[in-house]
Amino acid sequence: ARVDKAGHKHFMAKEIAEQPVVIGDTLSHYLTDDGRDVVLPGDGIDFTSIDRLTMVACGTAYYACLTAKYWFEQLARMPVEVDIASEFRYREPPISARTAALFVSQSGETADTLAALRYCEPHAQTILSVVNVPESSIARESNLALPIHAGAEIGVASTKAFTCQLTVLLLLALKAAKDRGTITDDRLADILSSLRGLPALINNVLEQDTTFRKCARLLAETDNVLFLGRGLMYPLALEGALKLKEISYIHAEAYASGELKHGPIALIDKKMPVVVMAPRDALFDKTVSNMQEVMARGGKILLVTDGPGAKEANEGVWRSLTMPEVDPILSPILYALPAQLLAYHTAVAKGTDVDQPRNLAKSVTVE
Ligand code: AGP
Numbered sequence: 001a002r003v004d005k006a007g008h009k010h011f012m013a014k015e016i017a018e019q020p021v022v023i024g025d026t027l028s029h030y031l032t033d034d035g036r037d038v039v040l041p042g043d044g045i046d047f048t049s050i051d052r053l054t055m056v057a058c059g060t061a062y063y064a065c066l067t068a069k070y071w072f073e074q075l076a077r078m079p080v081e082v083d084i085a086s087e088f089r090y091r092e093p094p095i096s097a098r099t100a101a102l103f104v105s106q107s108g109e110t111a112d113t114l115a116a117l118r119y120c121e122p123h124a125q126t127i128l129s130v131v132n133v134p135e136s137s138i139a140r141e142s143n144l145a146l147p148i149h150a151g152a153e154i155g156v157a158s159t160k161a162f163t164c165q166l167t168v169l170l171l172l173a174l175k176a177a178k179d180r181g182t183i184t185d186d187r188l189a190d191i192l193s194s195l196r197g198l199p200a201l202i203n204n205v206l207e208q209d210t211t212f213r214k215c216a217r218l219l220a221e222t223d224n225v226l227f228l229g230r231g232l233m234y235p236l237a238l239e240g241a242l243k244l245k246e247i248s249y250i251h252a253e254a255y256a257s258g259e260l261k262h263g264p265i266a267l268i269d270k271k272m273p274v275v276v277m278a279p280r281d282a283l284f285d286k287t288v289s290n291m292q293e294v295m296a297r298g299g300k301i302l303l304v305t306d307g308p309g310a311k312e313a314n315e316g317v318w319r320s321l322t323m324p325e326v327d328p329i330l331s332p333i334l335y336a337l338p339a340q341l342l343a344y345h346t347a348v349a350k351g352t353d354v355d356q357p358r359n360l361a362k363s364v365t366v367e
Contacts, residue, residue: 003152010354012155012247016340017206019160020199023333026149026164027195030171035196036189038175045144047179050125051098053080056088056116058364060158060242061104061165064130066235067332068169075183075329076176085112086367088119095123102128104169106153106161107363108136115367117141130168132161146172155355156362157246159340162239163202166333170195194327198334201324205337208321212338215302215319216345219273220248226264226274227254230287233277236332240275240339247347247357257290268299273318275302275342277335280309281328288313304338 008014032039053072055065062084069080083091085103089112095101101120105113108131117138121127129142132150139145148164174191177183219225225244229237237254244252255264257276268274274294278287284305291301291313300318303310306325314320326334347354 003154009348010155010344012157012159012344012354015153015155015160016337016344018151019163019337020202020206022150022160022164023167023202024199026167029147029149030168031192031196036192038171038178038192040144040172040175041146042144044175045100045126045128047076047078047100047176049098050100050176051079052096053078053100053102054093054095054120054124055080055082055102055104056085057104057113058085058110060162060239061106061110061113063235063239063242064104064162064165064169065102066238067166067232068173070232070235071170071173071329072176075173076180077182078176078180085110085116089116095120097123097125099124100126100128102130103138103142104130104165105136105138106132106150106158106165108133108138109363109365110138111365111367114138114141130165130172132164154362156357156360157243157343157354159336163333163336166336167195170330170333191327191329194330198326198330201326201334202337204324205334205341209341211321212341213345215321216342217349218319219244219250219302219342219346220349222271222273223251224267224272225250225252226267226272227252227277228257228260228274228287228290229254229277230257230283231281232328232332233279233287233335236277236335236339237275239336240277240343243339243343244346246360247343247352247354248350249352249358250346257287260290260293265293265297268294268297270298270300273300273302275304277304277339278309278313279306279323279326279328279331279335280312281331284309284312291317304335
C-alpha cells in the first residue's frame with residue numbers, strides 16, 4: 001500500500017507522531033488479552049536452557065541492543081554481549097552452545113547484520129531476530145522472528161522502529177526474567193502496567209512540540225553538541241547524537257556522563273550545548289554532579305528530566321525540558337521522543353532534507 005505523509009510536512013514527523021499508536025499495536029501483539037502476561041509468536045523461546053545472549057546490529061538498531069543489555073542483565077540476570085555487525089562478523093568471536101544470538105534490524109536486509117547472523121547460525125542454540133519487515137532475509141533465516149509491528153518507516157532516520165524495537169526487547173527481557181525466575185510477580189505486573197500506560201505518556205510529550213521547536217532553533221545555531229547520559233540513558237544519548245548528526249549535519253557526540261572527565265570535558269566552553277538526558281532515577285545525583293562540572297566551565301546545559309528532577313537540578317541550566325514521570329526501567333522508550341523531536345526541529349530550522357539526508361540510504365544492503 002502507498003504510504004503518504006498524512007498531513008505532516010515530513011515522513012519523519014508522521015512517524016514520530018505515530019508512536020503512541022504503533023507502540024500500542026506492538027503491545028497488543030505481545031501481551032495476553034488481560035495485558036498481564038507476555039506472549040511470543042510461534043513456539044516462542046524458553047530461556048531456561050540459555051546462558052548467554054549475543055546481540056548484533058547496526059546504527060540505531062545497535063543502540064536498541066545496547067539498551068536491551070541493561071534490561072537483560074538487570075531483569076533476567078543474563079550475561080549479554082553486544083556488538084556492531086561490521087565488527088562482530090570479522091572478530092571470529094567464540095559462540096558457546098547455550099547462546100541465543102539476537103539480531104535487530106528495521107529492514108531485515110542490512111548486509112553486515114545478515115552476515116553476522118550467518119556466522120552464528122552453526123554455533124548458537126537459537127537465532128532470534130527483531131525486525132520490522134517480517135518477510136525480510138534476517139527474519140527468514142531466524143529460528144524465531146519477533147516483528148515490531150511499527151508499519152512502514154520511510155524517513156531515513158529511524159524513529160518509530162527504534163521505540164518499537166525497544167518495546168519488543170523489553171518484553172523479551174521480561175519473558176527471560178520470568179523463565180529464569182529472576183523477577184517477582186509484583187514487579188512484572190508493575191512493569192507491564194507501566195508499559196500499557198506508555199502511549200498516553202508519549203502523547204503528553206508530543207503535545208509539547210512547540211517547546212521542542214523553540215529549543216531546537218537554538219541548537220540549529222551551533223556547530224557541535226554533546227549528549228550525556230548514565231545507565232539506560234547512555235545508549236539513548238548515543239541515539240540522540242546519531243539522530244542529530246544524520247539529519248541536521250551538526251557534529252554531535254555522546255558520552256556516558258561518568259566518562260566526561262576522562263577527556264571530553266576539554267571541549268567544554270560557552271559555545272558548547274550539552275544535552276543531558278536524566279530522569280530522577282537512582283543515578284540522578286551522579287549525573288547532576290557531572291552537569292555541574294560542565295556549568296563550572298561555562299558549558300550550556302539542556303536538561304531533559306522529569307518534574308522532580310527539574311525541581312532539584314534546574315538551577316543554572318541553560319534550558320530545561322520536563323518529561324512526564326515514568327518507571328525508570330521504561331525511560332529509554334519515553335526519552336527517545338525528546339531525542340527525535342530535538343533532531344527533527346533542528347533539521348527543519350536548518351532547512352535540510354529531513355527524510356532523505358545526504359549520503360544516506362534507508363537500508364544498507366552492501367558492506
Ligand atoms: C538510523 O536512523 C539509521 N539511518 C541507521 O543507523 C539504521 O538504523 C541502520 O542502518 C540499521 O538499519 P536496519 O535497522 O534496517 O538494519
